[in-house]
Amino acid sequence: MLRRRTAAIALLLTASALVAPGQAFAQSATREAALASRLEKLEAEIQALRSDLAAARGELAQTTAVAQKAAAKADAPPAQAAAQPATAPADGFRSGATTIKLGGYLKLVASNSRFSDGEVATNSLGRDFYLPQAIPTAGGPASRVQDFSAKQARFWLNLSTDVAGHSLKGYVETDFQTSPGTQGSQRTTNGYNLALRRAWLQVDKFTFGQDWSTFQYTGALPESTDYVGVTEGTVFVRQPLIRYSAPLGGGMTLHVSAENAESGTATLGLPTLIENGDDSLPDFAARLTWAGSFGELSLAGLARQVRVANGAASDSSFGWAASAAGKIYLAGDKSSDVRFMATYGSNAGRYIGLNFAPDAIYVPASGTLADVREFAAFAAVRIGLTPQIRLNLMGSYQGVDYDAALAPAALAGFNDQAWSAAANLFWSPVKNVDLGIEYRHGERRVVGGAQGKLDRLELAAKYGF
CATH class of the missing domain: 2.40.160.10 (Porin)
Incomplete structure (x- = not known):
């Protein structure tokens, strides 16, 4: 992020060199400060968007897991679901x-x-x-x-x-x-x-x-x-x-x-x-x-x-x-x-x-x-x-x-x-x-x-x- 900020400032300075030297030197400090402020605000907004996206993804995963568990419980007969062992018997049947x-x-x-x-x-x-x-x-x-x-x-x-x-x-x-x-x-x-x-x-x-x-x-x-x-x-x-x-x-x-x-x-x-x-x-x-x-x-x-x-x-x-x-x-x-x-x-x-x-x-x-x-x-x-x-x-x-x-x-x-x-x-x-x-x-x-x-x-x- 610092590299992008430096590159943008350099680009602005290069452009300002085309104007009159006096005016360029007068406006240089003001523009650099305004540009840096705007870049910092943009970075903060991007970071906030990333946080919101991560939170939304977490909520979606949790909702999906709950739905799958409820569907599995609905498909199995209640009495058998409670009685079934973790593994089938070695021989015989249940x-x-x-x-x-x-x-x-x-x-x-x-x-x-x-x-x-x-x-x-x-x-x-x-x-x-x-x-x-x-x-x-x-x-x-x-x-x-x-x-x-x-x-x-x-x-x-x-x-x-x-x-x-x-x-x-x-x-x-x-x-x-x-x-x-x-x-x-x-x-x-x-x-x-x-x-x-x-x-x-x-x-x-x-x-x-x-x-x-x-x-x-x-x-x-x-x-x-x-x-x-x-x-x-x-x-x-x-x-x-x-x-x-x-x-x-x-x-x-x-x-x-x-x-x-x-x-x-x-x-x-x-x-x-x-x-x-x-x-x-x-x-x-x-x-x-x-x-x-x-x-x-x-x-x-x-x-x-x-x-x-x-x-x-x-x-x-x-x-x-x-x-x-x-x-x-x-x-x-x-x-x-x-x-x-x-x-x-x-x-x-x-x-x-x-x-x-x-x-x-x-x-x-x-x-x-x-x-x-x-x-x-x-x-x-x-x-x-x-x-x-x-x-x-x-x-x-x-x-x-x-x-x-x-x-x-x-x-x-x-x-x-x-x-x-x-x-x-x-x-x-x-x-x-x-x-x-x-x-x-x-x-x-x-x-x-x-x-x-x-x-x-x-x-x-x-x-x-």
């Missing part, structure tokens, strides 16, 4: 504020079974999976049967919602294996009823609904082509419950619960189990678990009332059981491990081995319940041969003791013991696909001494999703 995940597997099982002492009815559970109490001991002719089934196909729905700082979760799981009836036959449609396995809601540390019993530790179950695998040696119950889970630190968690009560008793001389529906108190269970770098351990306890009411005659008996289970890793990548469970109890038959032994025995002559004690155990080893191939070896056992005051002849048809051993090989050629082959030998003996054997070769193909 409905409002709830994340929903679908999962399960499709599974085909093909088995060829030989029963040493009789036949097992078609479409029965003993044909679908290993059930030791279904092994015939009647001394009939041996039978060999072939079965194909997709009943074990399983589906589940996982729900999760954050509500006012609380974690709300839900879970529903179904399959076709445990349905009590059929909708078709093996000759035509092979249609089977959908059955409820688990259905619960969880609010923070509380669980309400149907789930695995707190007395059971599912983490110890070995991999098998079978529905259960180590049936006679494991705790195995799903039922409605109310459970509280408290982390204790150091990898330890305590679970305590009140669970659905149901007594499965038998009448002396008749080994058939009866669901009485006479229970007046819930079953109580507690389990302490620990998880660390080398494995997992569980210690569980059960306390319950077994009750029967037959008209004027009624009786109840105390039932209890304790169970220890775990999984010990044999490799740093957890591809190989040892799994085990040992359970002992009195009047707790329905929790062990799918009710291989009755909860208690009703004695009509006295109108009382006689105690039944059980010991059950299994052990399994899993060996990862390659990242895609693993070998599983397992053995399982249960023995039953009845009240010594009961006549042996009246107990002749009651289960005394069962055991089984199995080996399988699984191959996962691609992710989520498992192909397995398994051989199993099982034996059952009743108190009267009769026994039966089962030999089964089984193939399975499963796609998990």
Whole structure:
């Protein structure tokens, strides 16, 4: 700006040199002062215009931002705008504020079974999976049967919602294996009823609904082509419950619960189990678990009332059981491990081995319940041969003791013991696909001494999703 002012003054001085020298020198100072004043005024006006322009641009930008924000808010539904997360869930999908995940597997099982002492009815559970109490001991002719089934196909729905700082979760799981009836036959449609396995809601540390019993530790179950695998040696119950889970630190968690009560008793001389529906108190269970770098351990306890009411005659008996289970890793990548469970109890038959032994025995002559004690155990080893191939070896056992005051002849048809051993090989050629082959030998003996054997070769193909 100073350069322009100097140049203008020089130009005026040059022009004034053309007039008379006296007049030029007289007017020079006056003109220079007037010109400088006018230039300063022009500069001030230009600066003011620049300030006004900058202010106008700022106001325009602010107005545009507000308008865009208002338009975006108007385009989005108010309820969804408040519920949408900053990022989409890693898997599953959202409905409002709830994340929903679908999962399960499709599974085909093909088995060829030989029963040493009789036949097992078609479409029965003993044909679908290993059930030791279904092994015939009647001394009939041996039978060999072939079965194909997709009943074990399983589906589940996982729900999760954050509500006012609380974690709300839900879970529903179904399959076709445990349905009590059929909708078709093996000759035509092979249609089977959908059955409820688990259905619960969880609010923070509380669980309400149907789930695995707190007395059971599912983490110890070995991999098998079978529905259960180590049936006679494991705790195995799903039922409605109310459970509280408290982390204790150091990898330890305590679970305590009140669970659905149901007594499965038998009448002396008749080994058939009866669901009485006479229970007046819930079953109580507690389990302490620990998880660390080398494995997992569980210690569980059960306390319950077994009750029967037959008209004027009624009786109840105390039932209890304790169970220890775990999984010990044999490799740093957890591809190989040892799994085990040992359970002992009195009047707790329905929790062990799918009710291989009755909860208690009703004695009509006295109108009382006689105690039944059980010991059950299994052990399994899993060996990862390659990242895609693993070998599983397992053995399982249960023995039953009845009240010594009961006549042996009246107990002749009651289960005394069962055991089984199995080996399988699984191959996962691609992710989520498992192909397995398994051989199993099982034996059952009743108190009267009769026994039966089962030999089964089984193939399975499963796609998990």
